[in-house]
Amino acid sequence: MDFLPPGLILAVDTLVILAMLFFRIKGYFKNKNDTSPRGKRFSRLNKPASFFDKSYYAKKYHSLQDDDIALESRITHVQRSDTAFGGNYTPIDAAKDDNELISDLDMFIQSMSKCIGTEKFGLSFEFTNLKFQPKKAKKPILSEVTGKIDRGSLWGVMGASGAGKSTFVNVLMGKLAATGGMTKINGVPGDIKKYKKIIGYVPQDDIVLPELTVRENILHSARIRLPSNWGDQQIQKHVDILISCLQLAHVKDSLVGSAANPVISGGQRKRVSIGIELAAAPMALFLDEPTSGLDATSASSIMMTLKELSRLNITVITIIHQPRAEIFESLDSLLLFGKGRVIYQGPEREVQPYFEDLGFDFPRSGNPADTIMDIIAGQGHLYKTSGDTGIWPLIHNWKQCRESQRFHRASNASTTSNLPALPSNINNSSFPSTPTLHPPPTPNKTAEALSLRRSINSRGAPFYRQTYHCLLRSLLQQSRLRSSFFFEIGVSALGGFLIGLSQFKAEGQNFRGFFLAPYAILSSSIDYSNVPLMALLVGIAIGLIASSPGVKIFGEEKLVYWREASSGHNRFAYYLGKVLSTFPRMIIANLHFTATFMVLATPRIDWSSAFAANLLYFYTIYGLASILSMLSKREDGPLLAVMASLIVGVLNGMSPNLSVVADWHMLWFWRALPGTWLAEAYFDKNVGGLGYLYGIEHASDATGFRLGMFG
Numbered sequence: 001m002d003f004l005p006p007g008l009i010l011a012v013d014t015l016v017i018l019a020m021l022f023f024r025i026k027g028y029f030k031n032k033n034d035t036s037p038r039g040k041r042f043s044r045l046n047k048p049a050s051f052f053d054k055s056y057y058a059k060k061y062h063s064l065q066d067d068d069i070a071l072e073s074r075i076t077h078v079q080r081s082d083t084a085f086g087g088n089y090t091p092i093d094a095a096k097d098d099n100e101l102i103s104d105l106d107m108f109i110q111s112m113s114k115c116i117g118t119e120k121f122g123l124s125f126e127f128t129n130l131k132f133q134p135k136k137a138k139k140p141i142l143s144e145v146t147g148k149i150d151r152g153s154l155w156g157v158m159g160a161s162g163a164g165k166s167t168f169v170n171v172l173m174g175k176l177a178a179t180g181g182m183t184k185i186n187g188v189p190g191d192i193k194k195y196k197k198i199i200g201y202v203p204q205d206d207i208v209l210p211e212l213t214v215r216e217n218i219l220h221s222a223r224i225r226l227p228s229n230w231g232d233q234q235i236q237k238h239v240d241i242l243i244s245c246l247q248l249a250h251v252k253d254s255l256v257g258s259a260a261n262p263v264i265s266g267g268q269r270k271r272v273s274i275g276i277e278l279a280a281a282p283m284a285l286f287l288d289e290p291t292s293g294l295d296a297t298s299a300s301s302i303m304m305t306l307k308e309l310s311r312l313n314i315t316v317i318t319i320i321h322q323p324r325a326e327i328f329e330s331l332d333s334l335l336l337f338g339k340g341r342v343i344y345q346g347p348e349r350e351v352q353p354y355f356e357d358l359g360f361d362f363p364r365s366g367n368p369a370d371t372i373m374d375i376i377a378g379q380g381h382l383y384k385t386s387g388d389t390g391i392w393p394l395i396h397n398w399k400q401c402r403e404s405q406r407f408h409r410a411s412n413a414s415t416t417s418n419l420p421a422l423p424s425n426i427n428n429s430s431f432p433s434t435p436t437l438h439p440p441p442t443p444n445k446t447a448e449a450l451s452l453r454r455s456i457n458s459r460g461a462p463f464y465r466q467t468y469h470c471l472l473r474s475l476l477q478q479s480r481l482r483s484s485f486f487f488e489i490g491v492s493a494l495g496g497f498l499i500g501l502s503q504f505k506a507e508g509q510n511f512r513g514f515f516l517a518p519y520a521i522l523s524s525s526i527d528y529s530n531v532p533l534m535a536l537l538v539g540i541a542i543g544l545i546a547s548s549p550g551v552k553i554f555g556e557e558k559l560v561y562w563r564e565a566s567s568g569h570n571r572f573a574y575y576l577g578k579v580l581s582t583f584p585r586m587i588i589a590n591l592h593f594t595a596t597f598m599v600l601a602t603p604r605i606d607w608s609s610a611f612a613a614n615l616l617y618f619y620t621i622y623g624l625a626s627i628l629s630m631l632s633k634r635e636d637g638p639l640l641a642v643m644a645s646l647i648v649g650v651l652n653g654m655s656p657n658l659s660v661v662a663d664w665h666m667l668w669f670w671r672a673l674p675g676t677w678l679a680e681a682y683f684d685k686n687v688g689g690l691g692y693l694y695g696i697e698h699a700s701d702a703t704g705f706r707l708g709m710f711g
């Protein structure tokens with residue numbers, strides 16, 4: 001048994017090293033033997049220098065500029081039908097060498113249709129007098145917002161800071177519950193939260209896992225969110241088609257990287273973030289400032305991608321801030337906000353004439369988007385010499401225009417109205433009709449609602465499959481962070497070595513008590529504190545070893561968790577997968593700690609009991625650290641976890657001992673701490689076998705540790 005601990009360490013370390021060498025050699029020969037253009041491309045991408053070899057990319061991808069590919073070459077062959085829904089997509093003027101591109105688009109449309117259960121992809125949104133007011137706020141953030149967003153269109157939501165644009169998008173998506181008004185989806189009233197499985201949301205920051213490749217990030221989203229009756233081969237085909245359509249095929253096996261250590265370009269990271277949502281075949285896509293932080297070329301390419309998604313009849317709604325002229329003109333329609341109310345809603349091509357009819361002069365050489373942003377931010381006096389230029393007059397004027405349009409539509413005689421006439425550039429189609437309260441549903445709407453409901457109910461993998469995929473993803477992440485793993489093993493071995501060294505001189509004689517009669521008179525001294533002291537040192541060492549890795553379980557991925565949970569992921573499946581993925585790491589780290597400790601300290605506790613007790617304590621510290629990381633800020637998590645592990649380790653019943661604590665009526669608190677559990681397990685296994693020689697019951701009463709409670 002003395003050779004068991006070092007033998008296990010040697011065996012485990014040998015297996016880990018051999019496994020690493022096997023996969024490294026396998027990957028090397030796979031790339032070397034792959035003579036296809038795709039294989040050569042990936043073998044070059046695995047070299048660090050290949051990311052800076054522009055001549056190589058220029059040769060392989062003629063349309064690549066600045067590490068990003070413009071999508072125009074693909075989308076020029078897509079034609080949208082007159083209606084914004086259910087159109088037929090036909091290639092026009094296609095060159096012979098573009099057959100593959102056309103096929104990708106056709107297959108993507110077919111895959112989307114199969115997932116949704118209909119050829120009609122988009123969602124339309126109607127909202128009447130939407131209002132949102134936080135409970136403790138005196139004024140509403142959003143008020144009197146009425147309008148309609150047609151399916152298969154690209155909408156830009158603009159406004160100054162605090163204008164209510166983000167609140168409007170969150171209310172429309174169901175992230176925030178409206179405190180007033182009504183919302184309809186495809187003409188049917190209902191709770192917007194029920195549609196979260198078919199609505200995609202791309203946050204402003206690219207929330208992706210840097211340890212995974214482009215394809216792995218997108219594939220995980222597809223496996224979790226696509227219909228449960230889809231096979232894995234079908235899902236992978238869907239993802240590969242999507243990656244090809246997003247022009248990410250040449251980097252799909254490259255790691256995404258972090259913002260501090262990027263591997264792919266900013267535009268490609270944004271495409272990955274969009275692809276994560278598109279992998280779930282959404283019928284509507286919301287984006288929060290998708291062009292922020294990108295250069296002009298990448299921003300234009302992203303907006304062109306969104307434009308083409310709308311041509312596939314997916315409803316695209318994006319918050320956009322200070323767009324360049326080309327991006328602004330790519331929008332189909334605009335929704336302008338000021339002070340939580342609508343200032344304009346309608347086609348982009350009519351927004352400048354609308355404001356010009358109000359007396360605002362647009363600079364001939366300027367960006368109309370900049371001028372509009374100044375006007376709706378309350379700086380209209382820069383473009384209008386007389387009259388009201390504030391935000392409230394703009395809100396009031398738009399409200400009058402809506403009322404005028406509704407009156408004209410009802411009476412069909414605009415000359416008889418006392419309300420102000422419509423501006424010359426605004427036609428009736430620019431104004432959505434005000435929805436009536438609960439109109440009778442038409443047969444088409446009823447059938448469409450039933451089809452939509454079936455699609456929603458079929459979405460999402462079952463719980464066990466989500467747990468499995470989350471587990472595999474977490475294990476893959478850890479395999480990519482090998483340096484952190486080996487560092488933890490090294491620290492564990494060092495910790496066990498130091499604690500064992502501190503107990504080396506005792507040579508396993510860590511307890512002395514009163515001899516049993518008739519030899520009690522020979523008892524010279526007693527030592528009841530050495531075993532609790534050893535447990536104290538073990539607990540502190542394990543706390544220092546496990547607290548930092550425990551923080552990383554959830555602390556580094558809180559944004560990923562919230563993004564996935566809001567899109568329909570099962571939260572417990574995510575949690576269970578993450579927890580299960582830590583067991584191999586804990587077992588190997590505990591093996592190195594326990595083995596080195598046992599070899600040097602040689603305590604009376606047997607090796608299997610020490611391994612089990614230490615492993616359970618590793619688990620409690622991991623759990624405590626992960627909970628603290630979820631409740632605290634990212635930068636505060638490691639320090640709080642270390643402090644908590646020290647407190648738990650020190651309050652183990654050694655000093656003050658449990659007998660004293662019982663007099664304080666605080667025994668329940670000490671009994672609830674894992675440090676006490678560890679100390680009691682060590683006391684039981686080190687002292688319990690000495691009953692033939694010492695009066696161990698007296699030792700148990702004096703220390704408060706119970707015997708026979710472990711194992």
